[in-house]
Amino acid sequence: MGDIRVGMIGYKFMGKAHTQAYKNTNFYFNPKTPFQLKAICGRNEKNVKSAAHTYGWESYETDWQSVIDRDDIDLIDIGTPSNTHKDIAIKAANAGKHVLTEKPMALNVRDAKEMLKAVTDSGVQHMVSFTYRRVPAISLAKRIISEGRIGKVYHIRANYLQDWLADPQSPFAWRLDKNVAGSGAHGDLNAHIIDLTRYLVGEFDEVVGMSETFVKERPVEEDSTNGKNTNNNVSLRDVTVDDATLFLARLDNGALGSFEATRYATGRKNNEYIEINGSMGSIVFNFERMNELQFFSKEDEHHLQGYRNILVTEPESHEYMNAWWPPGHLIGYEHAFTHQASDLARAITQQQPVYPNFEDGLRCQQVLEAVDNSIKSRTWEKVEKTNF
Structure with a gap:
């Protein structure tokens, strides 16, 4: 496969950390399928446009559904508040996109079960960002x-x-x-x-x-x-x-x-x-x-x-x-995010499970x-x- 083309929803604290992780993975871990920063998304157009320029993303969107609908996106990275995780993850999985979401995975157990079912049924890679495992x-x-x-x-x-x-x-x-x-x-x-x-x-x-x-x-x-x-x-x-x-x-x-x-x-x-x-x-x-x-x-x-x-x-x-x-x-702190991204790239390339996944998020x-x-x-x- 070619590059892993990323669409990231959210651009503030976690968006910044995840962006750096994708860049560091390409630079330090030399994955067989490097990450390509395709689109970053946020509701405030002025701010997300600035973030796209500052962080080095190719484009920006103000509607997360537009990111999921794009044919040039392979991985959806969710760094938004918890109440949005379920809808974005399920829509992404149904569209055949791999999914990485910040923690906590959902607002409640019921929503987490629905998210797990969606990624399992679609067969996409899924991961929850418990980065401290990778210290x-x-x-x-x-x-x-x-x-x-x-x-x-x-x-x-x-x-x-x-x-x-x-x-x-x-x-x-x-x-x-x-x-x-x-x-x-x-x-x-x-x-x-x-x-x-x-x-x-x-x-x-x-x-x-x-x-x-x-x-x-x-x-x-x-x-x-x-x-x-x-x-x-x-x-x-x-x-x-x-x-x-x-x-x-x-x-x-x-x-x-x-x-x-x-x-x-x-x-x-x-x-x-x-x-x-x-x-x-x-x-x-x-x-x-650490x-x-x-x-x-x-x-x-x-x-x-x-x-x-x-x-x-x-x-x-x-x-x-x-x-x-x-x-x-x-x-330092940011390196665990790079380790996470590196492991995710390997899992996507080799089509092997990666942990912690949505089952871990549910548990x-x-x-x-x-x-x-x-x-x-x-x-x-x-x-x-x-x-x-």
């Missing part, structure tokens, strides 16, 4: 666990901490509207550590959770049609999602887990932390030190036991690093929804298991 330190953690080096897993504790809403005067954003985002910190942040838990340890059995919305209203622009006037002429809008969600879990393999996602951890900018304890050892990962993995092994001689800090930058030993720099030269959605159900029922809830 080389996480790949090493997977290898360590798979080789049995930490033994039977007893515990996983994970948190994802940010502080961008800790100021009560921070303005309203689409991520605070349940109808658009689906949920707050839960779907945005817990989705990542749920996926990493499934990837590293196993499936979820049951969960119990709690959540809180600390600031119930946020200021918006005075001309917003959705705001409401107050005495001091400041327009406010109701926050309809969680600011923080915590939950406990039992996994199918008997391990216990604790999970926390919040946007109110003052001083934490993007602190994603995972610790896994087993009968023979432990591993610790913190995304703010090139490092901590590993403890009981098999070390007793007088030498302790957490070792592994710098995961060896080209011959650590996944993906062959494409980058000499040992000790660090990579994550089932955990998210079970936690939501638990918060409502104030009791433990089983995670739905769907046979595919």
